[in-house]
Structure formats: structure tokens, C-alpha cells
Amino acid sequence: MTVLGWIVFSLFSVSAAYFVYQLAKDIIWNRKLKVFQKSVGESVVKRPVMFWIKRSYGAAVASLFMFATVFSGSFSIPNMLGDRVLLHAKSLSSAQELRELLSSQSNGYLNWWFRDFVTFTDAVPEANMGAEDQVDASQELERDFIGTNNQVEGVEEADIIKTDGDMIYYAARYQNVIRILSIGDGGVATLEADLELGDVYTDSIFLTDEYLVVIGYSYEMTPYAYDVEYDYVGWAYTAYTGTVIVYDRETLEIAYQLETDSNFYQYRLINDALFLVSNKQTNQEEVRPMLKETEGELDEVTSYVDYDDIYYFDNVPIYGMTVFTGIDLNTFDVNSQAFLGYVNQIYADDDSLYTAFSYTEYFQYTEAQIGWVEKTQIMKFDIDTTNATFNYVGQAVLDGYIENQYWMDEYDDHLRIVTTSWNPIQNRLYVLKQSETTDELIIVGSIENGLGKPNERVYSVDFQGTTGYVVTFEQIDPRYWIDLSDPTDPKILKATERPGFSTYLHIWNEEGTQVVGFGYSADQNGRINGMEIIASNDDLGVEDSYVLTYQDQLGIWSYSYSEASYNPKAMMISPDHGIVAFPVMSWSYQEVAPDNYQSNYVSQYLVFYIDFTQEDPDNIISEPIVIRHEASAYYFGIDRGVYISETGDQAFEMIYTLSVTGMVSYNLETKAIFQTINFELPDWAKE
Amino acid sequence: MIKIIWNREDFEKIQDDIAGQFNLTITTDPNEVPEHKVGILLNEDNQESIQAFVEKLMLSSYQIFFPTPDGYLQVQVKTVTYLEAFGDEIYMHFDKQESQLIRQPLYQLEEKLKPYHFIRIGKSFIVNITKIRYIRTSFNAKLGLELIDGTHLEVSRSFVKTFKDALGILKKED
Numbered sequence: 001m002t003v004l005g006w007i008v009f010s011l012f013s014v015s016a017a018y019f020v021y022q023l024a025k026d027i028i029w030n031r032k033l034k035v036f037q038k039s040v041g042e043s044v045v046k047r048p049v050m051f052w053i054k055r056s057y058g059a060a061v062a063s064l065f066m067f068a069t070v071f072s073g074s075f076s077i078p079n080m081l082g083d084r085v086l087l088h089a090k091s092l093s094s095a096q097e098l099r100e101l102l103s104s105q106s107n108g109y110l111n112w113w114f115r116d117f118v119t120f121t122d123a124v125p126e127a128n129m130g131a132e133d134q135v136d137a138s139q140e141l142e143r144d145f146i147g148t149n150n151q152v153e154g155v156e157e158a159d160i161i162k163t164d165g166d167m168i169y170y171a172a173r174y175q176n177v178i179r180i181l182s183i184g185d186g187g188v189a190t191l192e193a194d195l196e197l198g199d200v201y202t203d204s205i206f207l208t209d210e211y212l213v214v215i216g217y218s219y220e221m222t223p224y225a226y227d228v229e230y231d232y233v234g235w236a237y238t239a240y241t242g243t244v245i246v247y248d249r250e251t252l253e254i255a256y257q258l259e260t261d262s263n264f265y266q267y268r269l270i271n272d273a274l275f276l277v278s279n280k281q282t283n284q285e286e287v288r289p290m291l292k293e294t295e296g297e298l299d300e301v302t303s304y305v306d307y308d309d310i311y312y313f314d315n316v317p318i319y320g321m322t323v324f325t326g327i328d329l330n331t332f333d334v335n336s337q338a339f340l341g342y343v344n345q346i347y348a349d350d351d352s353l354y355t356a357f358s359y360t361e362y363f364q365y366t367e368a369q370i371g372w373v374e375k376t377q378i379m380k381f382d383i384d385t386t387n388a389t390f391n392y393v394g395q396a397v398l399d400g401y402i403e404n405q406y407w408m409d410e411y412d413d414h415l416r417i418v419t420t421s422w423n424p425i426q427n428r429l430y431v432l433k434q435s436e437t438t439d440e441l442i443i444v445g446s447i448e449n450g451l452g453k454p455n456e457r458v459y460s461v462d463f464q465g466t467t468g469y470v471v472t473f474e475q476i477d478p479r480y481w482i483d484l485s486d487p488t489d490p491k492i493l494k495a496t497e498r499p500g501f502s503t504y505l506h507i508w509n510e511e512g513t514q515v516v517g518f519g520y521s522a523d524q525n526g527r528i529n530g531m532e533i534i535a536s537n538d539d540l541g542v543e544d545s546y547v548l549t550y551q552d553q554l555g556i557w558s559y560s561y562s563e564a565s566y567n568p569k570a571m572m573i574s575p576d577h578g579i580v581a582f583p584v585m586s587w588s589y590q591e592v593a594p595d596n597y598q599s600n601y602v603s604q605y606l607v608f609y610i611d612f613t614q615e616d617p618d619n620i621i622s623e624p625i626v627i628r629h630e631a632s633a634y635y636f637g638i639d640r641g642v643y644i645s646e647t648g649d650q651a652f653e654m655i656y657t658l659s660v661t662g663m664v665s666y667n668l669e670t671k672a673i674f675q676t677i678n679f680e681l682p683d684w685a686k687e
Numbered sequence: 688m689i690k691i692i693w694n695r696e697d698f699e700k701i702q703d704d705i706a707g708q709f710n711l712t713i714t715t716d717p718n719e720v721p722e723h724k725v726g727i728l729l730n731e732d733n734q735e736s737i738q739a740f741v742e743k744l745m746l747s748s749y750q751i752f753f754p755t756p757d758g759y760l761q762v763q764v765k766t767v768t769y770l771e772a773f774g775d776e777i778y779m780h781f782d783k784q785e786s787q788l789i790r791q792p793l794y795q796l797e798e799k800l801k802p803y804h805f806i807r808i809g810k811s812f813i814v815n816i817t818k819i820r821y822i823r824t825s826f827n828a829k830l831g832l833e834l835i836d837g838t839h840l841e842v843s844r845s846f847v848k849t850f851k852d853a854l855g856i857l858k859k860e861d
Contacts, residue, residue, distance in 0.1 A: 022824050029822040029830075032854045039735070040804055041708070041743025042817040051821060 005075020012066035019059035026055050081392055085438045088395050089311040089339075098287050101312060101340060146574045146643040151405060152349045156269040158204030158215060159569045161640040161658060167192075167249075168642055169212055170658045171202035174635065175682055178205065178214065180252075181663060183644055187652035189665055191677055195252055200243050206269045208329060211255060212247040213274065215264050242278050246329065256332045259292040262323050268348040272329040273388035275353060277343050280321040289323045289338050305336045312340035315397060316377050317359055324381070326388035335389045341377065347408035347415075353381040353390060354408055354415055358401035374401040374421045378408075380434055380441055394434050396441035400426065406504075406568075409463035414444070414487040418451075418470055420458040427451035427458045427472060431487045445488040451480055460519070462505040464512035467493075471517070473501035474526060479515075498543070499524055500532055504568045508575045513538040514612050516580060518564060518571065521547045531560060533580060535610050535620045542617035546608065546624070548584065558588035563639075572641050581607040581655065583638040603629045603637035605657045607666075627666045627673070629659045636660045688712075688728050689737065693744060695725040701747045709740050746817075749803060753779065754790040762787075764803045768818040768834050770796055772811040782818065782836055806853045808832070809843040816853060 001009065030047060069075060079086040092098050143165035150157045160171040168189070170179040178195035199218045206213040218241045242264040246256040262280035269275075280289050288304040305323065312318060318340040326335040343355040357377040365371030380393040400419025402408065407418045415432040431445035452458065452472030460471040468482035468490070477500050481493040502517030514537050521532035529547070536543040548560040563570035564582035572581040584604045589597045609622040629638050638659045645653040645668075653668040661681065667674040695715065705711075712728035720726040729737050749764040762779070770793065771778045777789040777796065789796070797807050804816045814832060823831035830842035830850065842850050 025824045026822070029824065029854075033816075033819060033822055036854050037817055037819075039739050039742075040746070040817060041705070041739040041741075042746075047821045055823070 001070070002075045002077055005069060008075060009066060009069045012062050012069055016059060016062035016066050019062050023055055023059050081439065084393065087438045087440060088313050088315075089392060089439055090314070092307040092310045092312065094307055095287055098307065098310065098340075101318060102282050102287075142647045144645045144647075146572050146577060146579065149569050149571050149573050151347070154270065154350055155348050156206060157569065158206055158267045158269070159640070160202070160204060161642060162205050162207035162212075163642045163644065164207060165644055168644075168656060168658070168663075169205055169207060170640070170663075171205050171214070172658075172660050172679070173639060174660065176200060176202065176216075178202065178212070179658070179663075179679060181656075181677070183654075183656070185650045187644065187646070187654040187665065187667070187674065189656060189663055189675055189677060191663075191679070193252060194680065195247065197245070200245065203264065204267065206267070206274065207249075208269070208272055210249060211329060212249050212252075213269070213329070214245045214247065215243070215267060215276070216245070217242050217263055240281070244274070244276065244327065246332075254294075255296060256327075257294045258325075258327065258334065259294075260323070260325070261286070261290045262321070266343065266346045268346070268353070270348065270350055270383070271385040273383070273385040274327040274329055275348065275383060275388070275390065276325045276327070277346055277355065278323045278325065279342065280323050280338070282320050287321075289321065289336060291325070291334060291336060293332070293334060295332050305338050309336065310338040310340065311392065313377070313395065316341050316357070317361075322355075324390060326383070326390055328388035333388065335387075337390070337392065339379070339392075343379075345402060345405045345408070347405050347410070348383070349410050350385060351383060352393075352410055353383050354410070355379045355381075356402050356405075356408060356417075372423055373399065374419075374423065375399065376401050376417075376419055378415070378417065378432065378441055380415070392439065394439040394441045396432055396443065398428075398430055398443075400428050403458075407458070407461045409468075411463065411465060411484070412487070415441070416463055416468060416484055416487075416490075418458055418461045418468070420452075420472075422457070425452075425455050425457055427456070427470070429468065429470070429482060429490055431484065431490060433487070445486070445490050447482065447490050447492065450492050453478065459501045460503050460505050460517070462507055462515075464507040464510075467512045469505055469507070469512075469515065471502050471505065471519075477501040477519075477522075496536075496538075498534075499526075500528070502534065503565055504571070506568075506573055506575075506580075508535075508610070508612065511539075516573070516610060518568070518580075518582075520565075521545065531562060531565060531584075533608060533621060535612065537612050537617070537620070540617075542620075544617050544620035546621045548586075558586060560584050560586040570640065572643060574643070575610075577643065578610050579607060579643060580610055581605060581641050581643075583641070583657075585637050601633065601637075603659065605629075605638045605641045605655070607641070607655055607668075625655075625666065625668070625671070627655060627657050627664055629657065629661060629664055689731045691727040691729065691741070691744070692720055692724050693727060694748075695723050697748050698725045698727070698744075701743065704747075705740070705743060708743075709736055711740075746803060751799065753787075753796075756788060756790060760787060760789075764800070765817070767800075767805075767815055768836055768838065769812060769814040769840060770800075770805075780836075780838070784836060804853075806850060808840060808846050808850060812840055814840055 145163050145165040147163060148157055148159045162169045166183055168181040172179055176197040180193045180195060181189045182192050183189055200216040202214055202216045204215045240263045242260045242262050244258040245254055248255045260278060261284060262278035264276045264278040266277035290302065290304055292300055292302045294300045319342045321338050321340055322343045323336060323338045342357045344358050345356040347354045359375055360372050361375050362370050362372045376398045377395060378398060379395045381390040382393050383390045398419055400421040402419055409416050413433060418429050420427045429447040429451060430443050432441040433444045435442055451470055456472035456474040458470055459473045462469045466485040468484050470480045470482060472478055478495045478497045480495045483491045483493050500519060500521040502519035504518040506516045508514035508516055517534045519532060520528045521530050522528045531548040532545055534543060534545040562582050562584045570582055584606055586602045586604060588600045592598045605627040606624040608624050610620060612620055614620050636659055638657050641655050641657040643655055654674060655666040655668060657664050662676060662678040664676050665674045710730060714720060714726040729740060746765050750761050751764055752759045752761055766781050768780045768782050772793045777791060777793055778786045779789050780786045797813055800813060805813050806816055808814050818834045820833045820835050825831055828844050830847055832840045832842060
């Protein structure tokens with residue numbers, strides 16, 4: 001309670017005590033009077049009830065105020081986090097409270113909340129649209145490369161491949177190994193090492209000047225009992241161990257290792273500060289998130305996140321525990337906080353981190369009907385990239401859900417976010433700003449109507465400064481230009497339409513007038529007929545497109561698919577280099593005899609040049625360079641490609657493509673395959 | 688059992704008043720009591736009840752003469768609620784909202800009425816304790832009194848101790 005609260009409480013307490021004392025005296029005096037009068041034979045005059053009610057009034061009112069002071073919470077010391085009053089987030093005090101909260105959700109509220117289920121594979125490198133290409137401009141070695149397709153410049157996102165122009169690190173899928181290749185003179189690649197990770201499955205990697213950071217997990221499986229009736233022995237994942245291993249790049253020795261009892265699934269690296277989001281299972285005996293650290297040769301240190309560093313919200317469903325961890329890669333200092341709830345997507349720039357949790361809320365619509373609406377909780381954290389620390393700032397719950405991180409963007413301390421919903425189909429744009437005093441994100445501007453025609457939902461979003469781009473789709477793809485120069489009054493500037501829709505937009509120039517989109521083409525009826533890359537120049541009102549058409553002719557049926565359609569980090573994209581490239585899996589089926597089809601799988605990596613200066617708009621997108629890997633199954637297909645070039649005496653310009661089976665490099669100058677390296681395959685992949 | 692022989696006319700005046708207060712057996716049997724008298728039978732085991740009843744009988748019949756501007760006035764003590772002084776003038780108030788100017792100093796009246804449960808409660812007031820409906824304690828250590836006729840009086844701070852003493856609660860309270 002505040003000092004003022006204590007003063008008020010004391011005053012009411014003293015008053016109540018005084019009135020009670022007076023009342024007691026009254027009772028005693030009048031009882032004595034009654035005894036006296038009786039003793040002298042006088043008939044005792046009965047005191048009216050109202051007298052006692054009146055005499056009790058003061059004591060009753062003062063007591064009421066006294067209790068109201070305490071229980072109303074008006075004078076409670078506000079729940080503070082730094083200099084911010086927590087109106088929404090509440091911190092825990094004990095394991096008991098945590099268990100009760102989890103229990104209440106699983107027993108009752110779970111029926112009324114639904115999470116957009118995110119599978120573990122969804123959590124692997126997720127879509128990245130509108131990212132900045134990373135060009136290492138400081139190369140005195142005259143090496144140049146295209147790095148991971150990041151959303152925000154300076155905020156590194158994890159991927160299964162990383163390069164600094166000199167080395168390529170590739171976390172091969174389905175294998176607990178990192179392939180390390182050096183790029184030597186003339187662009188010649190050499191397989192330097194296979195870094196075996198033991199029982200750790202790689203999820204993503206990061207690269208710093210000094211370290212290779214591997215983020216992964218291991219798990220233990222516990223067999224179910226053999227069930228005679230069903231003739232079945234099942235297995236169940238019991239415990240994931242989220243793991244961060246920091247390798248010294250020179251020695252490949254482990255410099256630092258962090259093991260937790262939660263799964264890491266969202267991460268950002270900013271200035272050697274690694275921020276990780278993980279999900280902890282809450283059915284374990286120890287409900288606090290565990291951190292087990294090993295630094296160099298030092299002994300293992302185990303710690304737990306304190307209960308008062310675990311927060312929850314009354315109005316948001318609790319599906320589990322989300323743990324935020326910051327690791328300073330210079331000192332290996334670790335900070336952790338946890339929230340009861342879930343996080344689907346994160347957005348980060350160099351001083352803020354936003355999380356989004358989309359869920360479905362159910363309510364009794366009529367006596368017989370259950371209604372539902374989609375909601376998204378946004379949380380904001382201030383981040384300090386010098387010490388890898390973060391502070392919870394505030395939250396807001398919005399209507400609708402978001403599908404990926406590109407639907408969020410911060411500009412000039414305002415978060416712009418686009419949501420869409422099924423029930424009813426409605427697309428919205430919100431502009432949020434943090435409160436100065438409380439943990440609230442305040443909606444300062446919004447567009448509730450006009451985004452999308454009836455029945456159209458949002459498919460892709462990008463922001464460039466004060467302009468937002470939103471693509472909606474049902475049968476045709478309107479792309480909306482939104483003026484966000486006044487955060488409190490966002491306006492739809494215009495909309496253009498074309499068949500199909502983009503799942504990813506990449507703003508090509510600073511003015512935002514040149515846009516490259518990746519998605520699906522469709523006919524005028526909305527029927528999808530292939531994957532498509534488009535390049536539109538709004539300045540000139542021209543557009544070029546390239547469609548990877550589905551074929552169904554002469555007994556051959558084929559189709560293509562690319563991971564880039566849902567994960568833009570599979571895409572190598574750089575306006576500076578004028579390059580868009582991505583892996584494509586193609587299948588064709590030929591009917592060689594009635595009801596007898598012969599299938600053929602081809603793994604390709606397509607490299608397009610984008611040149612908006614071309615006079616003929618049809619030439620903006622070049623014909624693709626096609627690089628193929630020998631692959632007998634889709635899971636051996638090309639995962640990623642890397643562009644590295646060097647000028648000077650040993651000049652080269654190369655695309656290195658990597659798959660489970662090996663590395664194939666392509667010389668962009670000679671337009672020919674330059675080198676092939678076959679990787680040692682695990683036994684299961686040799687057949 | 689003890690028997691009290693009392694004037695029948697006097698007894699009839701208080702009969703309604705004491706109904707239910709005391710466990711009495713009344714007899715007017717000429718073989719047991721003289722004419723115009725009444726026999727009152729009390730259980731001698733309850734000494735307190737007997738004492739209270741006797742006091743009630745006595746008080747009901749006490750009559751005192753008071754000097755007034757118009758001569759002496761015979762007053763039945765039990766009908767007086769309180770006395771009030773305005774300088775030299777003393778007003779005696781009765782339970783039927785009547786009052787009478789008395790020509791006698793208040794201190795003398797205090798002494799005169801003390802045996803009949805009258806007590807000084809201020810420089811200008813004497814109150815009949817048996818006429819108090821209830822006592823109200825207050826912030827300033829004074830006592831408020833409400834009499835059965837609705838009159839409100841105040842026990843001055845310097846007379847509170849005496850008042851308590853009269854009620855017999857001084858030792859327990861202080």
C-alpha cells in the first residue's frame with residue numbers, strides 16, 4: 001500500500017476504533033442505567049432500536065471505509081516494472097500460483113480459447129518477406145556476398161545457411177551436422193569440416209565474426225506400453241532440450257553452451273546480442289524455466305527463472321510458458337523472463353522486440369450457438385543490444401490474426417500491424433504506440449474497412465517508411481498502397497489489381513515504387529495455375545512476371561513447388577545485385593501405360609536477374625539460370641543458394657547451391673557449372 | 688413470603704406501572720387486610736426484588752413542598768423530570784411537559800432531592816435519574832441524556848464523575 005494509503009487507512013482505523021470505543025461505552029453506560037433504574041423499582045424505558053443503529057453508524061461507516069481502503073486496491077502500490085505501471089502483466093509469486101493458473105486454464109478456459117497450432121516444423125526458419133539483403137560493404141578483400149533475407153537491416157535472422165563471403169556454413173537437413181566450406185581463390189570451394197552435433201538437431205545457425213552459433217534441440221522419447229488389443233507400441237516425445245551451442249570459428253571448440261527445458265523457435269541476432277524465444281512445457285515437475293550453462297572448461301551452472309520474473313495476463317489464454325532469453329555473445333551473460341501464454345511471431349529492430357500471439361476466442365453467441373473471433377496479443381519489449389537485456393513495455397489485444405512477421409513493422413516508435421480474420425472476413429491495419437506510464441500499447445490509428453473486397457483476406461504485407469503495402473486475395477489480387485505518414489490517420493492511397501496473389505513482397509527501391517512479389521498466379525476466376533514471380537514498376541505502370549506453370553498435356557502432368565512460398569529465407573534476394581533466386585522442386589508424372597505412371601523428380605535452383613531499367617517491361621525479369629542437383633527424393637533437394645563474388649586479380653562471381661547430397665557452384669560469368677562437391681551421406685540416405 | 692400492607696388507593700396508582708416488573712401476589716381479602724388497604728405478598732428469597740419494590744412504593748408516594756411565587760406547592764417527587772436554573776429562577780419540569788417556578792436555591796434543592804435519585808449534572812441542572820431514557824457518550828467527554836419526555840440534557844465534564852458515581856459504575860469504568 002502507498003504512504004497515502006497507509007495514512008488514509010490509519011485515519012479510518014483510528015476513527016473506527018474511536019466509534020467502536022464510544023459504542024462500547026454507550027452500551028455499558030446504558031446497561032448500568034438500566035440496572036440502576038431496575039434497582040429502584042422504576043420500569044425501564046426501552047431504548048429504541050434506531051438509537052443503536054445511529055450509534056453504530058459511525059463505527060460501521062469507518063470500518064467499511066477501512067476495509068474498502070485495503071480491499072479496493074485504490075492505494076495498493078502499483079505493480080511496477082522499472083518506471084512503468086503494470087496494468088496488464090502480473091508477476092507470479094510462487095509455484096502454487098503458477099500451477100493453479102495452469103490448472104484453471106487446462107480445466108476450464110481451454111474450451112474457450114484456441115491457439116493457432118504451430119507445429120515444430122513451422123517453427124523452423126519462418127517466412128521472411130521484405131527483408132533487406134545483406135551486403136558486406138566493408139570488404140577490403142573485395143569479397144561480396146548476399147546473405148540471409150532479413151526483414152530489418154541490422155537485425156540478423158537465423159537460417160540453415162550462413163556465409164561471410166569466405167566461409168559457408170550449412171546445417172544440412174535431417175542430419176546432425178554442419179557442413180563447413182571455405183571459398184578460396186577463384187571461388188573454389190573446399191569442404192573444410194563436418195561439424196558433428198551429436199544428438200542435437202539443428203534448427204538454425206547464426207554467424208558472428210568470432211562464433212558459429214547453433215540453435216537446436218535434442219529430445220528424449222519414452223515408449224508407451226505395448227497395447228495388445230491394438231498390437232501397437234507407440235512412442236512419445238517427453239522432453240525437449242532447447243540448446244544453443246556457440247562454437248569458436250577458428251578451433252570449432254565449444255565456447256559456450258546453453259541447455260534449457262524449452263524449445264527455441266524464434267531468434268534474432270543484433271550486435272552480438274542474441275535474443276531467443278522458446279516454449280516451455282508446463283507438465284514438468286519444475287515449472288520454472290531452467291537454464292543450464294557451460295562456458296569453456298568451466299563447470300556446468302544451472303539456474304532457474306525466478307517466479308517474479310514470470311508474468312501472466314488475465315485476458316489472454318495460457319497454453320504454456322514462453323521464455324525470453326538474451327545472451328550477450330561477448331560475455332555470455334544470460335537474461336531470462338517468462339510469460340504464461342504463447343508467441344507465434346516476433347518482429348525486432350535494433351531497440352524493440354514485438355511478439356504476436358494469435359488465438360481464437362469463443363463465446364456464447366446464442367443459447368444454442370457458440371461464436372468465435374480471432375484475436376492477437378501484441379507484446380512489446382525494449383531491448384538493449386549492448387547487454388542482451390530486454391524489458392517488457394506493454395501489450396495490446398487486437399482483433400484478427402497475423403500470419404507472419406512481415407505483417408508487423410515499427411517506424412518512428414509506432415508499430416504498424418495488419419490483421420485479417422475469418423469470422424467475419426475482415427482486414428484491419430492498426431498503428432500502436434506505447435503508453436508512457438503503463439504497460440499498454442495504445443491504438444493511435446487504424447483502418448477497419450476498405451482493405452480487401454468482400455471475402456478477400458490478407459496474403460502479404462510489407463512496409464517501406466511511411467508507406468504500407470497489403471495484398472488481399474480471393475479471385476484477384478488487389479494490392480493496396482497505404483499512407484502511414486500520419487500514424488493517427490492511416491489512409492488507403494490506391495489499389496491495383498492483377499490475377500493471383502503474392503505471399504511475399506520485397507520493396508526494390510527506396511521510393512517503394514518498384515516491388516518484387518513472389519506467390520501464385522491465377523486465372524480470372526481465381527484458379528491457381530502456378531507459382532509466379534512478379535516485378536512491378538509503379539512509376540511507369542509496367543509489370544513483368546514469370547510463371548512456373550503447371551503442365552497437364554500429352555499425358556505428362558507436372559508441377560513445381562518452392563520453400564520460398566512460405567519461407568522467404570529460402571530466397572536469396574538483393575536489389576543491389578539485381579538478383580532473386582530460390583530452390584524449386586519439380587515433379588512430373590508420365591503415363592507410360594494405362595494406370596501406370598512414371599514419376600520424375602528434379603531439384604533446381606533458379607536465379608533471376610531483375611532489371612527495372614529495361615526498356616521492354618517484359619525483360620525486367622530475366623530468363624532464369626537453372627542449377628540442378630542430382631536428387632532422387634524431394635528431401636535431397638537444394639535447400640539454399642549463396643552468392644559470392646570477388647573483384648580484382650582473382651575475380652569471380654559464383655552461385656553456390658547446397659543440398660543434403662552436396663554443393664554445386666555455378667559461374668555467373670561463364671554461365672556454366674563450376675564445381676561439384678559430394679557430401680558424405682548418412683547410411684539412411686545412401687540407398 | 689412477606690406481606691406488605693399498603694394504602695389501596697396509592698397502590699392502584701402504580702399498579703399498571705409495576706405490572707410485569709415484580710412477581711407479586713395481591714390480596715384485598717377483608718379477612719387478611721383492613722378496608723382501603725391492599726396486601727402485597729412477595730417471595731422473600733429475592734431480596735433485591737423486595738428492595739426495589741419497596742423503593743418503588745416509597746417513591747411513588749413521596750410528596751415534598753416547594754416554595755413558589757404563589758405559595759407552597761405540594762409535588763409528588765416521582766413526577767419531576769429535571770430542574771433548571773435561570774439565574775435566580777428555578778424551573779421544575781414534570782413528565783407531562785409542565786413546569787413550575789420554584790423559589791429555592793438550586794444547591795438546596797439538590798440536597799433535598801438527592802435521596803430520591805436526583806443528581807446535579809451541571810451548574811444549572813438537576814436530573815431525575817429514573818427519568819433518563821438513554822445516555823449518549825460524546826467526543827468532548829461530556830454525556831448527553833435523553834429523558835423520557837424527549838428532553839435533551841448534557842452532563843458537564845465536572846459532573847460526569849458524580850454522575851457515574853450515582854449510577855454505581857465509577858470504579859468499573861475508571
